[in-house]
């Protein structure tokens with residue numbers, strides 16, 4: 001067994017999260033509420049559960065928010081340090097930038113927006129047994145066409161890093177979790193943006209570095225888009241995605257204490273209702289996420305959608321596959337569907353947007 005207490009964890013949380021705008025205009029993606037906790041709390045709990053204690057967050061966009069919430073990490077049984085890039089250095093540059101804080105020989109790096117269920121100790125075991133310079137966690141997915149894929153040879157050694165293609169030669173994709181020997185990180189160019197996926201890994205392969213894969217079919221979801229964020233959150237609520245941060249509270253919905261649910265409201269599909277949020281009589285929420293203070297009025301339907309902090313969905317409105325920004329107001333009987341994004345504070349009058357012609 002690899003010694004996880006001799007491993008540092010680095011979590012990259014400095015991205016702008018543009019695909020999740022407008023929610024990420026006010027909060028960094030890893031801090032968005034996910035099944036009642038900031039998304040990052042689920043990853044930190046998995047790291048702690050694996051016996052890793054020293055965690056460094058590579059921050060940039062809205063850097064201060066992380067330390068305000070997690071502090072020194074002692075409440076989670078962790079020692080958390082923060083390193084901030086004044087200008088984002090990319091995924092590779094972000095790893096290089098935390099070098100002065102590293103202590104252990106092995107460094108486990110995580111993208112801060114992946115919801116995963118893999119056994120982190122098993123990845124470390126693979127790294128040790130192969131004596132690798134870098135070990136990548138690869139996950140097998142049903143449809144690899146949307147991802148760059150990573151073929152391996154019979155010994156599990158990585159043979160190439162391939163861009164997205166309609167005809168992928170393997171179903172193994174980069175799961176956004178890597179173990180580096182610390183010396184390898186020193187070789188990443190410093191002081192400029194570097195992509196670990198597009199620059200560091202291909203260069204290491206060309207140099208003949210020992211890059212191995214730990215391949216499995218564990219739960220895995222990149223939470224970068226509204227669709228994935230909503231699905232991942234619902235999977236946490238329903239117990240399909242594992243999280244040591246959510247002991248025993250799995251079901252069709254997760255309602256924060258202090259939220260108000262009127263009689264006759266229906267909450268299904270992994271719906272989450274945040275602190276101080278309110279749901280009116282007869283409203284139907286299916287796979288909905290209501291951030292703190294959001295309000296869904298009587299008879300409204302919210303399906304596979306996010307309603308931001310303090311936002312309101314008016315009576316009998318329909319919100320399906322949409323994102324409502326913080327403090328926005330969707331008037332009564334409005335219909336917002338298929339990828340609609342309402343910017344924070346925008347006020348849509350009653351009946352102001354419709355897809356049907358009935359009154």
Ligand code: GTP
Pocket residue numbers: 012013014015016017018019020029030058059060085087088089090091094111112113224
């Ligand atoms: P999009 O803008 O929607 O693509 O999101 P993103 O900015 O988060 O980019 P992406 O999903 O590719 O990032 C993967 C992970 O790396 C996320 O956890 C990001 O927070 C993190 N990340 C991306 N760029 C940087 C960076 O420049 N510095 C640091 N420290 N982390 C980064």
